Amino acid sequence: MKEFKVSLLELAAVIKGGDFKSAIDDAVLAAQKVEELGFQRVWLAEHHNMEFIASSATAVLIGHIAQQTKQIRIGSGGIMLPNHSPLVVAEKFGTLEAMYPGRIDLGLGRAPGTDQLTAMALRRNNMNTQFYFKDDVLQLQKYFDKDNFKAKVRAFPGEGLDIPLYILGSSTDSAHLAAELGLPYAFAAHFAPTMLAKAMEIYQENFKPSPQLDTPYSMICVNIIAADEIEEAKVLATSLFNMFSGIITNYRKPLSPPTPKPIYAGIPELEAAVSSMLNGTIIGDEETIKEQVIAFAKQYNADEIMTTNYIYDREKRIRAFEIIASALLN
Numbered sequence: 348m349k350e351f352k353v354s355l356l357e358l359a360a361v362i363k364g365g366d367f368k369s370a371i372d373d374a375v376l377a378a379q380k381v382e383e384l385g386f387q388r389v390w391l392a393e394h395h396n397m398e399f400i401a402s403s404a405t406a407v408l409i410g411h412i413a414q415q416t417k418q419i420r421i422g423s424g425g426i427m428l429p430n431h432s433p434l435v436v437a438e439k440f441g442t443l444e445a446m447y448p449g450r451i452d453l454g455l456g457r458a459p460g461t462d463q464l465t466a467m468a469l470r471r472n473n474m475n476t477q478f479y480f481k482d483d484v485l486q487l488q489k490y491f492d493k494d495n496f497k498a499k500v501r502a503f504p505g506e507g508l509d510i511p512l513y514i515l516g517s518s519t520d521s522a523h524l525a526a527e528l529g530l531p532y533a534f535a536a537h538f539a540p541t542m543l544a545k546a547m548e549i550y551q552e553n554f555k556p557s558p559q560l561d562t563p564y565s566m567i568c569v570n571i572i573a574a575d576e577i578e579e580a581k582v583l584a585t586s587l588f589n590m591f592s593g594i595i596t597n598y599r600k601p602l603s604p605p606t607p608k609p610i611y612a613g614i615p616e617l618e619a620a621v622s623s624m625l626n627g628t629i630i631g632d633e634e635t636i637k638e639q640v641i642a643f644a645k646q647y648n649a650d651e652i653m654t655t656n657y658i659y660d661r662e663k664r665i666r667a668f669e670i671i672a673s674a675l676l677n
Contacts (some may be wrong), residue, residue, distance in 0.1 A: 351644045352651040353600035353675050354670075356537070356568050358394065359401035359408065360590075362659055363601040370401040371408065373661060378412045380665050382419035384652045384672035385508065387651065388425030389416075390454060395461035395469060398500040406439040415448040422452025424533065424568070424653070426517040426537040429476035430469045431631040434502060437490035441505025454513040454533060457485060471512040481524055486511065509561060513566070513624060522546040529557025533566035537655050538591075543567065547647045568653040574663065577631045579591050579636045583667075585609055585629045587657040588621055595620050604659050637674035 359374040361367060378389045383596035393405040400406055407424050413421045426436055436453070444451045457480045459466035470476050476483075488497055493507035500603065514532050516538035525532035532550045535544045549567060554563040570587060574580035586602055588609040593599045595617065611617035629638060629639045644652055658664040 349648075349650075351649050353587050353671065354386050354390065354566075354651060354653040355381050356390050356392060356655045357402070357654070358392045360657065361401060361601045361605045364487075364599065367401045371411070373664075374401070374408070375412055376666070378416050378419065378421070378667065380537070380668050381672075382416050384668055385676050386419065386668075386672070388420035388422060388452060388653075390452065390569040390653065393427050393430070393456070393460045395430075395459075396465040396483075397461070397599065399599060399611070401560055406443065406658075408655075409451070410443055410446065411450060413443065413450060418450065419670055421447070423454045425454030425456040425513070427458060428455045428487075429457060429481050430459060430466070433486040434490065434500065437505040440510055441491070441508055442504055444508045445504040446512050449509075450543050452513060453487075453510050453511055454478075454515050455487075455488035456515040456518070462472035473565050473587060484512065484524070484528065484530075486516070505653070507602055518542050518590075519546050520548055522549040523553065526550045526553035526554060526563070529555050529560050531560060531670050533568060534654065535568055535650060536627040537568045537570045538624050541623065542629065543647065544630075547649075551648060564650050565648060566651040567649045568651055568655065569640075569643070569645055570625060571636060571654040571667070571671055572630045572658065573633070573636050573654065573667040573674070575632060575666070575670070579637060580632060580635075581632045583658050583660075583663060584605075584628070586630070586659045588625070588677040590657060591621050591624055592617055595624075602657055628673050633670045633674045634672060640675055 357374050359370045361370045391402045391405050391408050394400045395403050410420050438451050490502035490505055495506055513528055514521050514530050517535040534543055534546055551563045555604055572580050572584040582605045585605045592611045658667055
């Protein structure tokens with residue numbers, strides 16, 4: 348099978364007993380570690396009105412982490428484009444690229460990254476912006492184009508800079524768009540694995556070459572919980588399970604220490620809901636991670652596997668990155 352790259356999706360999650368500062372510090376530490384281990388990139392996700400996620404000001408955090416790393420690519424996974432003016436996005440990421448040349452990615456999503464009421468606040472009550480996602484992507488490309496110099500509205504910094512765009516998705520809609528525009532496609536299987544197979548099929552079969560990309564480039568984000576022993580990995584994974592239970596029930600808490608069993612055990616509705624969201628999660632020791640991730644990448648013809656890592660203990664989280672790198676990059 349073809350080789351695939353390995354990357355990290357970071358949300359700067361606040362752990363129980365921590366705060367926003369410690370969450371951001373941990374995100375920096377993780378980026379430095381995966382850079383040392385040979386990961387391809389670190390992406391930051393945009394979320395709003397979530398009291399235990401510190402990545403809402405995504406561009407600011409990208410700059411902070413880029414400053415404290417050396418060469419790993421840093422980007423957005425993603426910027427929720429309907430929340431922002433394309434011109435402002437072009438200027439922000441143009442500035443980042445000017446500061447950290449050759450290292451900045453711009454992943455773009457259509458979803459709000461929040462609830463509808465907060466989306467209205469972000470979009471100043473203009474909820475129609477979600478229907479112009481394709482137009483906004485094309486506008487961004489225009490702002491970055493070196494031939495845009497005759498336009499009356501131009502992005503500085505931004506114009507003429509090589510900032511690769513990626514389309515993010517958790518359904519088939521964005522797969523069609525990424526294929527049509529000839530852009531790399533990243534699928535959010537870490538929380539919405541149901542449509543993964545269909546989305547990958549649509550993207551790879553309908554891809555049209557573009558100035559950015561000659562052939563399809565497929566990225567898949569999955570949860571990987573790694574430890575030295577399988578049983579330890581299963582215990583560590585309860586922090587992730589419990590976090591998703593809180594999302595489903597809208598009873599959100601900081602990322603908490605592992606529990607002997609998931610806190611929703613014995614509640615069939617919650618067990619089924621969490622299982623559905625985490626169907627693609629991979630849990631185990633180095634041998635298990637290697638076997639299952641390689642099989643997963645082969646099944647979906649992935650060019651890159653991006654992992655989240657919701658492990659409560661900082662040292663065990665860092666150890667998990669080492670195990671993933673040993674399994675997949677060595």
